[in-house]
Amino acid sequence: xxxDQSPAPALPKxxxxxxxxxxxxxxxxxxxxxAMLAPALPVSAQSAADKVAAESxxxxxxxxxxxGQYAQACSKLEQSQRIDPGIGTxxxxxxxxxxxxxxxxxxxxxxxxxxxxxxxxxxxxxxxGQLRADRLEPGLSRLTVNVATxxxxxxxxxxxxxxxxxxxxxxxxxxxxxxxxxxxxxxxPGYKAFSQAIxxxxxxxxxxxxVPPLESDGSAVAPAEPPAQTSTPSAPVADGTVNTTxxxxxxxxxxxxxxxxxxxxxxxxxxxxxxxxxxxxGLRAMSKNSDAEDLCDGSHCFAEAEDLTDQAKNAAxxxxxxxxxxxxxxxxxxxxxxxxPKAETTTARWQVTPVAGTRGGSLLLRGAF
Numbered sequence: 001x002x003x004d005q006s007p008a009p010a011l012p013k014x015x016x017x018x019x020x021x022x023x024x025x026x027x028x029x030x031x032x033x034x035a036m037l038a039p040a041l042p043v044s045a046q047s048a049a050d051k052v053a054a055e056s057x058x059x060x061x062x063x064x065x066x067x068g069q070y071a072q073a074c075s076k077l078e079q080s081q082r083i084d085p086g087i088g089t090x091x092x093x094x095x096x097x098x099x100x101x102x103x104x105x106x107x108x109x110x111x112x113x114x115x116x117x118x119x120x121x122x123x124x125x126x127x128x129g130q131l132r133a134d135r136l137e138p139g140l141s142r143l144t145v146n147v148a149t150x151x152x153x154x155x156x157x158x159x160x161x162x163x164x165x166x167x168x169x170x171x172x173x174x175x176x177x178x179x180x181x182x183x184x185x186x187x188x189p190g191y192k193a194f195s196q197a198i199x200x201x202x203x204x205x206x207x208x209x210x211v212p213p214l215e216s217d218g219s220a221v222a223p224a225e226p227p228a229q230t231s232t233p234s235a236p237v238a239d240g241t242v243n244t245t246x247x248x249x250x251x252x253x254x255x256x257x258x259x260x261x262x263x264x265x266x267x268x269x270x271x272x273x274x275x276x277x278x279x280x281x282g283l284r285a286m287s288k289n290s291d292a293e294d295l296c297d298g299s300h301c302f303a304e305a306e307d308l309t310d311q312a313k314n315a316a317x318x319x320x321x322x323x324x325x326x327x328x329x330x331x332x333x334x335x336x337x338x339x340x341p342k343a344e345t346t347t348a349r350w351q352v353t354p355v356a357g358t359r360g361g362s363l364l365l366r367g368a369f
Contacts, residue, residue: 097109142204180200
């Protein structure tokens, strides 16, 4: 079939599709295009050199088709289409694929040309492309790439056919392919690559390739589990205090005592804070109590005095707890610091237990080493 001989339809606004590569009307089209495009030349997105190159490749492709050298002809036409896309080039390229035995490529290209022609309002070319595609469809060869379900959750899995990606929606379904040999590959980080070549026949041949579960290549390293930390649930004791115990494993291949000394400083810091809290609330208790006394004349007290007395009692309780916890922490920190070993290999487990109750507070330290 020759597309250059068809009568030229009415020119659209730009005139480009109708004038694209028509041998008999080329001179007239050149004059029309020159008149229409002259004002727009400074903003043209495509250079004259590109158009010349596309026309030259197109002409070479047609000559090679006449000589039966379809592989070279299709390559020239593909390059021309990339440089300067045109519906006429698509139709020639589709015919080249068909004559070269690449039926699936021809079918897809005829459909593409028909769609482009419909969009451009070129009914004759649209009908031609669709008819040629419909004629090829019953004889298309098909290849199914079956992927084992074990591979579905592999991150970064890539499957390709002849170097071209096979997207997930195309897995496990028959897809039209050109007759000939196809290489199926599957790759994923941390797994051994899979590759298999298969030859697909012509005239509606059916073939399939199965991608088995990929094997690990041993490069993936399981993450190390963090050391376990245990805690003893809080439980009430006889005098109403609440005991919260936290087990903190401290392990060292060669314990020089630095870990215990660091812990001692932390515990000592807690003691200093506890003493500061005790001192603050102790002074507050005395101040509130003094204010309450000022509101009493010996036999009678104002109502505000009772509120101040209650505030003084609460402050005194907090002060007692602060002093108790602070003193215990300071003593515990001192014991830890001065009994820390110089250098030894050991595994230590410490339990730090703050204890608070109605009669004051304390810090209980227990250790095994």
